[in-house]
Amino acid sequence: MASAELIEGLNHALNREVSTFLRYMLQGASIKGAQWAPAREMYLGEVTDEVGHALYLAEKIVMLGGTPMLDPDLTPPPSDVRKMLENDIAQEQIDVKGYIKLAELADKEGLADLKLRMEDQAADEAGHAEAMQRLLG
Numbered sequence: 049m050a051s052a053e054l055i056e057g058l059n060h061a062l063n064r065e066v067s068t069f070l071r072y073m074l075q076g077a078s079i080k081g082a083q084w085a086p087a088r089e090m091y092l093g094e095v096t097d098e099v100g101h102a103l104y105l106a107e108k109i110v111m112l113g114g115t116p117m118l119d120p121d122l123t124p125p126p127s128d129v130r131k132m133l134e135n136d137i138a139q140e141q142i143d144v145k146g147y148i149k150l151a152e153l154a155d156k157e158g159l160a161d162l163k164l165r166m167e168d169q170a171a172d173e174a175g176h177a178e179a180m181q182r183l184l185g
């Protein structure tokens with residue numbers, strides 16, 4: 049059985065993921081201008097990654113006896129592409145730390161598969177931050 053702390057942490061991560069894929073979808077759809085075409089493609093491409101993270105978390109919460117609770121952040125994103133990228137780099141870095149913490153918690157609770165998956169998701173988010181950093185130059 050998973051602890052309430054772990055279920056709560058997974059639900060927090062689920063909401064961060066749902067907020068992220070909604071934001072990336074909107075930002076990808078909104079970006080115009082040939083010079084920002086790579087940023088648009090990056091955002092639209094990452095929507096799928098973040099949906100995959102969210103789906104894994106929702107299913108895992110259920111399998112551990114919890115209930116997925118949705119309360120996403122619907123704050124409108126910035127319209128300036130550089131601001132989007134700077135904001136999202138910071139958010140991706142927060143996600144890396146969050147997944148490392150969840151991996152440690154899962155390890156303590158003997159959930160080896162969850163620990164590995166949380167480490168994978170941490171690495172995915174670190175890769176997203178790097179891709180955005182590259183676009184900023």
Ligand SMILES: [Fe+2]
Nearest residue numbers: 065097098101
């Ligand atoms: Fe993610």
Ligand SMILES: [Fe+2]
Nearest residue numbers: 140172173176
């Ligand atoms: Fe990400």
